[in-house]
Amino acid sequence: AQKVTQAQTEISVVEKEDVTLDCVYETRDTTYYLFWYKQPPSGELVFLIRRNSFDEQNEISGRYSWNFQKSTSSFNFTITASQVVDSAVYFCALSSGSSNTGKLIFGQGTTLQVKP
Amino acid sequence: GAGVSQSPRYKVTKRGQDVALRCDPISGHVSLYWYRQALGQGPEFLTYFNYEAQQDKSGLPNDRFSAERPEGSISTLTIQRTEQRDSAMYRCASSFPPGLAGALQDTQYFGPGTRLTVL
Numbered sequence: 659a660q661k662v663t664q665a666q667t668e669i670s671v672v673e674k675e676d677v678t679l680d681c682v683y684e685t686r687d688t689t690y691y692l693f694w695y696k697q698p699p700s701g702e703l704v705f706l707i708r709r710n711s712f713d714e715q716n717e718i719s720g721r722y723s724w725n726f727q728k729s730t731s732s733f734n735f736t737i738t739a740s741q742v743v744d745s746a747v748y749f750c751a752l753s754s755g756s757s758n759t760g761k762l763i764f765g766q767g768t769t770l771q772v773k774p
Numbered sequence: 775g776a777g778v779s780q781s782p783r784y785k786v787t788k789r790g791q792d793v794a795l796r797c798d799p800i801s802g803h804v805s806l807y808w809y810r811q812a813l814g815q816g817p818e819f820l821t822y823f824n825y826e827a828q829q830d831k832s833g834l835p836n837d838r839f840s841a842e843r844p845e846g847s848i849s850t851l852t853i854q855r856t857e858q859r860d861s862a863m864y865r866c867a868s869s870f871p872p873g874l875a876g877a878l879q880d881t882q883y884f885g886p887g888t889r890l891t892v893l
Binding site: 751 | 863867880881883
């Protein structure tokens with residue numbers, strides 16, 4: 659069975675603090691893909707990043723960085739120097755490489771509140 | 775259009791009525807997905823189309839739910855005899871077919887969703 663766990667339901671930080679959102683996944687597949695999506699208060703679901711299981715290189719995009727560790731089945735997301743505009747619900751998701759559909763399995767989401 | 779579009783954005787209906795939700799995918803995306811998102815939860819998969827073929831409908835909760843994509847582009851999700859428990863955000867996503875080479879080839883891009891409320 660495939661599963662994504664985001665243990666942090668809500669996180670509140672003050673602007674300019676760094677914050678890490680945790681994501682732990684379960685799959686028996688050797689090929690799989692991991693994603694992060696952002697859902698701002700306006701409600702749309704915005705794609706942030708996609709990683710495949712063969713690429714454990716960490717990625718940085720501006721204030722965003724992602725730490726993929728297969729040994730702990732984790733794909734954590736760090737926002738450096740958080741801003742009020744980062745306030746949103748963040749979802750981690752998994753898709754199986756052996757699936758012929760590519761359907762996503764989402765975690766429950768982490769609500770991030772950045773206070774000024 | 776540039777992105778996935780869905781209509782209506784909001785739908786309020788009475789219990790027992792049928793509703794039809796529409797999705798217009800990104801041009802060139804042959805894969806189309808429907809998800810349902812309850813309040814405070816992550817999206818849950820409903821069904822998947824590859825062109826006009828419905829290849830996976832394992833997530834549809836019961837036979838009141840159906841979907842079609844007759845010409846391989848626009849898709850309609852229909853809920854018959856709606857119940858209050860059907861109230862949720864219904865999201866559509868599109869992508870290139872899964873398994874293609876390239877880092878972003880099968881990334882799913884989501885529409886704005888349809889907020890369905892069943893009274």
